[in-house]
Amino acid sequence: MRNFIIAAASGALLLISSQGIAADIEAGKKKAAEVCAACHGPDGNSPAPAFPKLAGQHASYLEKSLNEYKSGTRKDPIMAGMAAALSKEDIENLSAYFASQSGLKTRY
Numbered sequence: 001m002r003n004f005i006i007a008a009a010s011g012a013l014l015l016i017s018s019q020g021i022a023a024d025i026e027a028g029k030k031k032a033a034e035v036c037a038a039c040h041g042p043d044g045n046s047p048a049p050a051f052p053k054l055a056g057q058h059a060s061y062l063e064k065s066l067n068e069y070k071s072g073t074r075k076d077p078i079m080a081g082m083a084a085a086l087s088k089e090d091i092e093n094l095s096a097y098f099a100s101q102s103g104l105k106t107r108y
């Protein structure tokens, strides 16, 4: 039983670290500056409430949202156009980049 727990734990760690290697945060940062910053802010702290903050959100959630805009499961005319132009790698890198930024507290 003990061995099983150790094996399961190291398997989970491997999974986490391989995800870390797969995504390229620097590439995500560059892409974000070129494409996303106008609406979501350079670090994902959007300047206007109409654009959701991406900074500090979970990478898996950002990735899921972008894939859903791309497939049409989640509908938004603006983001559908944005996501259509992104590759699988772009989505992983952008998600890792915005997740790595700290979300600023707002006083709403």
Ligand code: HEC
Pocket (backbone or CB within 6 Å): 032, 035, 036, 037, 038, 039, 040, 050, 051, 052, 053, 054, 062, 063, 065, 066, 075, 076, 078, 079, 082, 086, 094
């Ligand atoms: C022209 C403005 C604009 C640009 C440029 C833009 N977005 Fe968006 N984005 C929006 C709007 C508006 C929404 C809210 C859509 C909705 O209600 O689903 C949104 C929503 C999102 C969401 C969902 C957030 C959440 O909390 O559910 C993600 C993720 C996202 N954008 C990522 C990106 C990325 C990555 C880029 C660059 C490739 C980008 N956006 C470029 C306007 C923009």
